[in-house]
Each structure stands twice: as structure tokens, then as C-alpha cells.
Amino acid sequence: MNTLQQYDFPMVMPVITESELIYPFMIIPLFTRDEDNIKAAHKAVEENSLVFIAFDDEQEQKKSFYEVGVIASIMRETALPDGRVKLLCKGLYRGKILSILQSLDEPLQAEVDIFDYKEYEHNKMNALLEVLREKVLHLANLDGRFSPDFLKTIESNDEPNRIVDFVASAMRLPKIHAYTLFAKDNVEERVLWLIDAVIEETQAQKLQKEIKNKVHNKMEQVNKEYFLKEQLKQIQKELGTENARDEEIEQYEQKLNELKPHMSENAYKEVYKQIKRLSRMHQDSGDANILQNYVEWVLEIPFGKYAKQKLSIAKVARQLDLDHYSLQKPKERIVEYFAVKELIAKREETQSHTKQNKSTDTNDIKQEKGTILCFYGPPGVGKTSLANSIAKAIKRQLVRIALGGLEDVNELRGHRRTYIGAMPGRITQGLIEAKEMNPLIVLDEIDKVGRSYRGDPTSVLLEILDPEQNHAFRDYYTSFDI
Template sequence: MQISNFGNFPGIIPVIIEDEVFVYPFMIAPIFISDEANIKAANKAMEQNNLVFVSCAKNSQEQKRFKDSFYDVGVIGNIMRKVTLPDGRVKLLFQGLTKGKILSLQDENPLQALIDVIIYKEYDADKINAIMEVLREKVTSLANISQFFPPDMLKTIDDNDDPNRIIDLIASTLRLKKDQSYKLFASNDTEERLLSLIDMVIEEIQTQKLQKEIKSKVHNKMEQINKEYFLKEQLKQIQKELGVDKQRDEEINQYYQKLEKIKPFMEEDAHKEVKKQIDRLNRMHQDSADANIIQNYIEWVLEIPFGKMSKKKLSIKNVQKQLDKDHYSLQKPKERVVEYFAVKELLSLRDKNNTEGKGTILCFYGPPGVGKTSLANSIAKAIGRPLVRIALGGLEDVNELRGHRRTYLGAMPGRIVQGLIEAKEMNPVIVLDEIDKVGRSMRGDPTSVLLEILDPEQNVAFRDYYTNFNLDLSKIIFIATANDIFNIPVPLRDRMEFISVSSYTPQEKEEIAKKYLIPQELKKHGLKSSEITLNSQAIKLIIEKYTREAGVRNLRRTIATIMRKCAKNILQSKETFKKITITPKEIPQYLDKIVFEIDEIAKENKIGIINGLAWTSVGGDVLKIESIKIKGKGLLTLTGSLGDVMKESARIAFSVIKVLIDSDTLKITQKKSKKIKKDQETQIYNLYDIHIHVPEGATPKDGPSAGIALASSIASILCEKKTRSDIAMTGELTLTGAVLPIGGLKEKLIAAHKAGIKKVLIPEKNYKRDLIDMPEEVKQEIEILPVKTIEEVLKEVLI
């Protein structure tokens, strides 16, 4: 179809702006339009003679159709078919006829312009043919190395005699930028167009050769290994070109440098293991599955502070000063700690090669809140070493301490190695908290690892599964804490020396509150000592009625409660604020009702009621034991939620009293003997059933120290003799009537002191060995009597 069939030019025809590429005259191509301006232009063309001018936008993102937003050259062609698509777009089947140029814009809605046909200049045929031969040669070279030229393109070029048509064919095949396409499209000088196209073809040949060369190199490497390695090497080649790969080399060099620095302080096997892993990482591709695991291992191990030690010299004066500053009372534990460091200091002075010495492992044991962990904190502060706390409560997995093998997913070093990394020194103070609560499960027994960690003869070569080499733990000061040492396995118990940190007396708690707790809580709550006064009587009331514990943890919480309320009162009464003085009368305003209270002893002497002494996890307690007799056959009934040990103690006590009655050692009153017929040989204990009860029946009670109290209660009820209400007792009983020693004597005597008891009976062996540790105020106000047999007990108790 000829352009002459559509009228004369210049002429005014609608304009469609194509966003992507130039359309050439020889093309029959689909054009998709969606904006309103193009659709109106297409409709205008269909109304006239189907003739339309298609140009290319300079910026594909530009939506406005103003003069400078599109090129002034394009293709004049006709719309062969127009179809509206379901998505709102319009599809045009466009046939290009000839190139045209916009002379001027006419209308904007729709866009129309005065268009003229581009006519090429005359040219020298021989010269153009010579240039065409060069172009054909270059295009043939490009076709041999490029996949973008169709096989029939070269044949079409050879068969065509029109140079401008050939230029347009080649330009449409090349991936040219819009500016390059415009330069070829707008020019009407055939020679100039040919020379420009030759330059563009040569540039494309060089690009294709470079790409082919890179692909060839990568392909050769793929033949040597496998397809996966080919992909990784291609990435590596690109990274090397971009300079990214140097970072990994620098990291590996840093690993080598760090290893060389700590080499003098490492064992030979440790150095070999770490160096071997760094070498493996250096040989390994960074995207390998094992590379990340090995790098994590190297970073963990190089963080271990090989050769770094605390340089502060040991001084028992500093230790004693710090312990006295942080803790009131606790004379025995503090004395033992000072002795421990005295040995180390003496060794460091006399043996320069042995600056530490192999000492025992200290274990502080006692009720909660008495200051076991804070003693360890004070020790670390006094000797100037970092403190690492490892909570062992509920620990079941051996690997938590020894480390996970690197074959497992998410493997990491054990807590000991992590503690060294955290401390940044090889000789920190490590506190093993709650060592009596270590669990045991199918994943192993952690106590077996603790045996090696805490043994001075073995921990010089402790092997962590993750690091896979030996570490010297002998420079670490291990301090364990426990509530009940009997829950610690015997082999582990053998590794440690136990220091009892027992309950505080009320007087000690009062001093601790005044010197430590109240000043600390004032500071925490933003208060001043000039604003609040808590007198001694109020502190005593809080200790006796509102807290019941061996330590001072709840006492601190109670004081904090008072401080919070005081802070609130200060803010609410800023203008009329007066100094707050808290006395026993004001305590109910700050605290809830009385929570704990040890009942004072009854003043009246009664039959069958005995004051026993018991040990609990929060200190001592006074345990009343009551007995009655009922006509029966000599049966024994026990109530009060008693454990198996106390039940056995009651049966033993009953048997001992029977023996005493049978041997006439324990006399039955004359009044009662008249009720028994002269010819009747039945003893009184067979005429009655005995019922023993320990009040607070919902509270479980057990222990091996209630024997003499139970026997005294039974003897009192059978003999109908009253017992002294101001006496308490503790001690176990044998079938022969001997009194055996017991534990927890300090807590029991403190409880008796709180209850106002004047006299306490204790086993003779306890009297000889434990009385020296009792608080002075308790020994001064209570008469403590030693007893060896039940006869001595009954002599003191029965009236």
C-alpha cells in the first residue's frame, strides 16, 4: 500500500505516542494503548481515513503529551484493525508506510499535528555500495556471535537493494537506546546513517565478544567440576571484579593474627586445632554449608581470653574489709573465707611459680535469703576479679556445661567456657548457684561433669566438646551455693568444703535493716534519711510479725513497701510536708495485717502439752505437742500430717514410756492406782488409747528430733502429771532411752527465744559441740540444759 493513496503531504493527522520503541515503516505490528489521549487519537483516525502518526516518548514514565515529551519523528501508517480488550486497553494492528516528521502541533484533544514525509537525499550509488559491503561484513560477524539475529535476516539484507531499508532492518534488530535510534531515524543522509550504524554494530560486536569470553571461561571451569561449582565460581568472579572478595581475605588474616598473639598462652593441641579450622575455612568457598559453622567456631574460640589474668594482688586485709562492709554478723563464714585467701596469698608470696595454688572448693549452704550469693559477690569485689554466675537449678543436659559437639545444629560452647568469654579473664570468680538442684535425666547426669570441673587435680585439663581441646580451669575460684547439702550426690559433696550460712537472730536482722537495708531502699526510692525515720521498735515489729524467714529477703521487700507509700505521701503533700516518723502505731497504715507470728508459750502448766522445737527452711519454730487418753486397749493414734520419721519416733517414745512404767522408774499417781483392782496385773497403758496431735494439721511435719518431746507428752498423760510450760526441748530417742544429737540447733534456739521460753533441753553432744556457735543474746536469756537420757528429761519436765 502506498502513502500516496491517503492524500497529499504535508497533512494534519492524529498522533499516537508509543512508550517503548520506535516503529519502522516496513512493520506490521500490534500496538496496545491505554491512556485516553491515544485512544481518542485512534478513534479520530478511524473516523477519517485510518491514517495515524506513531512517535516514541522520550521518557516512558511521562504521562503528559506536551511538545518536548516525545520525538518529532515517527512513522506514518494506517490502522488495519482496532479491538477493545476486556481490561480496558485498545489493541491496534498498525501498518507502517513511511517515515514522517512533525512540522507543528495542531490540536491537543485528540493530539493532531501537521506531518510531512521524510525524503532521503540523493547519494552516490558506488560509494554507498562500498559502505554497504563493510556493513554486511560487520553484520555477518555480529550474527556469528549474537543470538539476536534470526537466520533469515542476513538473506533479507543480501536480497535488498535499498540501503535505507537495510539500515532500518538492522536498527530494529539491534538493542539500541532511544537516542541512538532517533539519530538513525531522523537523519535523511544515507551515507551518514550507514556510517553511524557501522559504529553501532562494531560496538555491539565488542560487547558480544566480551560476554562470550566470560561465558567461555566459566564453561571451562564447569567442565572441571560440576554445575553447582560453576554457579558459585561465576558469583566469585563477579565479586572479585567488584572488590567484595577482599573482605573475606581480610577476616581470615585477622583470625591468623589473633591466633599468633595468643599462641604463647595456648596448649599445643589447642593451637593446632584452631589453626586447622582456619586453614579449612580459607580453602572452603564462603557459600559452603560448613563455612558458617567453622567461622562460628573460630570466632567463639578466639574470644576465649587466653593469657589474660587479673593482676590485682591478693590481700586478706581487703577481703576482710569488703566482707565486713557488705555483711553484718556471719562471723564463721567470713573467717573461713579469709583463711581460704590467706593460704593463696601466702603461696603467692613464697612460691613465685605457683601464684594461685590448688585450694578446696567452697560451698555456702543455708536457707534462702541469708546472703550466700552476695558473699560470693563481695569476694569477687575484694580480690578485683570479674564475677560469673551460673544458675544450675533444674539443669539436666550435660552439654549445657561441657558444650555441644559441632556436628549438632546450633552447637555452642558450655557455660564454663561462655563464662570465661564473658569475664574476659582466665581467673574469674564463678558462682555455681543452687548446686543441690541439679537435675538428672535421659540426657545425662550433670553432676558427673561438675566432678571434673570442681576437682583441682582434674580441671587443669577440662575438655569442652565444642572447642575440642583442653582448658586450664585451675586458676578459677569456684564458689558453690546450696540450700540442702544432702541433695548433693556424695562424690560431688566430697569435692567441696561446706560453710554453713545459717539464720539471723532478730537482733542481727535489726542491725542489718538499720545499716544496710533501710539506707539502700531510701536511695532506690529517691528518698532522704532526713525525710523518713523508722525507729527500732517499728523494725522489731516488722521482723517479728510481718516477716518469717531465715534471711532478710522478705524484710527488704517489706521495707520497700513502706518506702513506696512514703514516696507517694511526699508527692501528695508537698506544701505541708513534714518529716515522716514510723513507729509501731503507724505500721498498720503502711502494711497489711500481721502475716507471721510465733505464739508465745502458755503461762499455765497443763497435762500432756509439750513445747517441741522444729527446724524449717525459713528458720526455727516452736511446735506444740498435745496428748489425750481415751478408755481403750492401749492403741496409739497420731494426727497432724506427720511424716514417717515422726510416726516412728512416736512409737519408739510410747515403747520407752511403757518400759519405764513396767520397771517402776516412772511412778503412776496413787489416785489412779486405786482404780485398778489389786488382783489385776494390767498396766495403765493397756487401759487407755493414746491420741497424739501436733497442731496445724494441714502443714506437713517430719524430722528426727521430736523423740523426747513425744515421750514427755505420753508420760505426762499416763501419769497425770503436769508439764512445765516454760520448757522446750529437742532430741531424738532410742529404744533404750538414750538421747541422740540433732541438727539445726541455732534456728531452734532462736525460735525458743522469740517465743519467750526460759529453759531448753538439748542432747548432751549438741551442748558440747554446737553451743559455741549460738548467738550471745540467746545464751544469755535462755537456760540451756544438756540431757543424756529420757529420765533426765522427765525429771525436768514433769511437775
């Protein structure tokens, strides 16, 4: 009140422009090298007058400023060696420019008046201030920008505009938002606007704290895993098993390269990709164990290994007569089947030596598709023993797959690798057991196949035995054609 009694408003005073927002209660040093500001400061000091601190309008390309600012007094003016001038200013109260006064010989001046606030209802204002204090206290628990002395100040102060200015200055609001709040003359609107700003900042601080905690926990987990892995490496080094993992991966890659000429391109790419994945995994993880089982199963498949015994009808007939008495019809049918195969083989051999009419011969002589022999009859009549005799005669490994009671289609097609305990199907396992790609496979008890919620194995058998499809059998476990 004493300050107001010393001056008669409105009054003319020099204008200093400043980029940062200054509040009436502040005593703050200003550093400037702008000639207009320096001239205005000199004039205010010489005439012992007040100065109006206006805020730059950054949205305008040319030099401009807002009309609402702070009326202040310059307590000290100091010239600095770098050419700047330091002004120690004390904010007194808000002011508003009524008109601009500028001449060639004088610094920028303006006619300024006090910018008063509108009247407000005290009971409602007290309630709003309690809400504001509560929200600020909540924000202070999340953010350390509010000191205990600051909280005591807003708790003990009953002047709403002073409290709003205190909180706004401590929150470091964006300049455009801070000026919007500063230029409001409705006190209730100022308090409500600041409450919303504090709530928004509180939510942002909660989110940042949550993200920081997650990042911190993740970093702790990563550091812990790294520390444990390094410990494990040192233990393995002491035990002499440090290079065992690398040696296994190297053996897998070496074996895969040996099988590469006999594998399809898709099969090679799939196995190679899984070996590389295995090399990047920690050996004690569950996925690494599943992947290692897959690689070991696949590399056991006898790619490129075929029985090359030349087919002979006489040997087949001799072996059948040696092992079985009677059974003339089955033996004649078997011999007839192999006679057709031998005839086709001889015609293809003749074709390879005779190059005349190659295209015509190729159309006449088509490669035989896989034919299936079906033996049926009551138990004990010799169905499986006939298959044994055929395997002996053509020098092939015999693989017997018992289908009695089979209900799960995955037993034939293989399990998906995503399941625990996944394994290749019985067909693929038979190839691995026989150690050759063309064994004699016996599907025994095919009439006793079951059916359940796991699927219908007969539909899978149809696909396997269909001559139009069985030229390329895909196991779900291997994920490529065999």
C-alpha cells in the first residue's frame, strides 16, 4: 500500500522487453545486451522512476510484446565486461499498457495502469484454494520441485492471486500457458485453470515414474542376467566345459553341410535357421532344449541314403518260397507286382541308351508312382511275415508301424514344435530307425485305427497312401517335405 501511495497511476514509464515471465513478488536479476532495454534502464535509474517489463511475443516474427506485464523498480544496474548489463529488478504488481509513446531521441515508453482483478466470493474461493493446495501437495509427493518452505508459504497465505503466481512460477509452465494464466483478471478462472494444470502435470509425473520404474526393473533384470551368465561362464571355464556348447553348434553345422547336397533348399534353410537360433540362446533356457531336440531329430534323418540293391524277380520268388509254404495267391500277386517294376526299370534303362525319339519315349514311358500292397486276413495267417520276406529279398530295412488303437493324428504327421514333448511322426521316426530313405514300411493293424477328438487318423492315412500325394510327405514337426 505504501508503494501505491507514492505513485499516481496511470503513468508513463520506460519499457523493457524480457523473454522469461516475471511475477510481481519476484526480485530477479535480468541480463540484457539489447540497446533499447539498456537505454530504458538508464532513463529509469536517472529519473528514479518505475519500469514496465513486457514479455516477448514469440509467435510474431517482428519484435513485439504482450500488453500485460509487471511494473517493477530497478534496484541496481551493473555493466558487465562482456557488454551485457545486469539489472536487479523488484516486481511490484501487474500492469497493462494503455498506449505506446516513442520518439527518436527517447527510449520506448508506455502509459501503464494497474491491472486489477475482479471481485470474487470468499467462501467459494477458500474452497477452491483448499483443492489447489491438496493437488499441489499430491504433485509435491511425486516431484521434488516444491520445497517444504514453498508448501508452508502457500498453506499460510490466503491471497489467491499470490498463491496462483507462486504455484505457476514453481511449475515451470510453457510460456504461452503461463502468460494466459498471468493475463486473466477473473480470480476464480485463474484458480480453476491452475487446478487443471496441476492435475495434468500429476498424471504426467505418474506416467513418467511408472516408465522409469519399469526401465529400472528391466535394467536390473538385464544386469542380473549378465552377472549370472558371467558367473556361469567362469564356472564352466573352471570345469573345462566352456567350449562344449560351441563345439555342439559347430558339429550341427558340419553335419548339416554334409547333408546339404541331398536336402531340398527349403529343408536346408529351415534347419540352418534353427541352428543359428540355437546358437544365440542360453543353453539352460526351455526353448533352447526344445530347439536342440529338433535339430538333433532332423539331422538324424538319413538324407541321401538309399538301398541300391538291384531288383530281381527270381530272388523275390525264391525268398517267398523259402519262408512260406502254400499261400500261392499272395505270393503270385507279389511276384507279379515286382515283375511290373522290373519291366519298367528295364525299359527305362533301354531308353537311357537309345536317344532316338526321346520326347516320344518320355511320354510313352511314365515313371511309376508309389504302389501300395494291401494284405488282409485274420491274425496269424502270415501277412507280416510276407513283408519280412519281401524286405529280405530286395535288401531293404523293414519298418513296422502298428496302428492298432491309434487315435491321435499327430502320431503319424508329427507334433507341432510349440507343444511340450513334441516329436516327429511315426513315418519320419521309421526313416530314422531304418537309416535309409527307402525302407519297406509295414502299416500293421490298419483296420483297428481309432477316432477321437484328436482327429481322424484314417484321413491322414488316405493322404499318406494316395499315389497323387505321397511323392512329398510333410511332417508337422520338421516343417518341410521329406
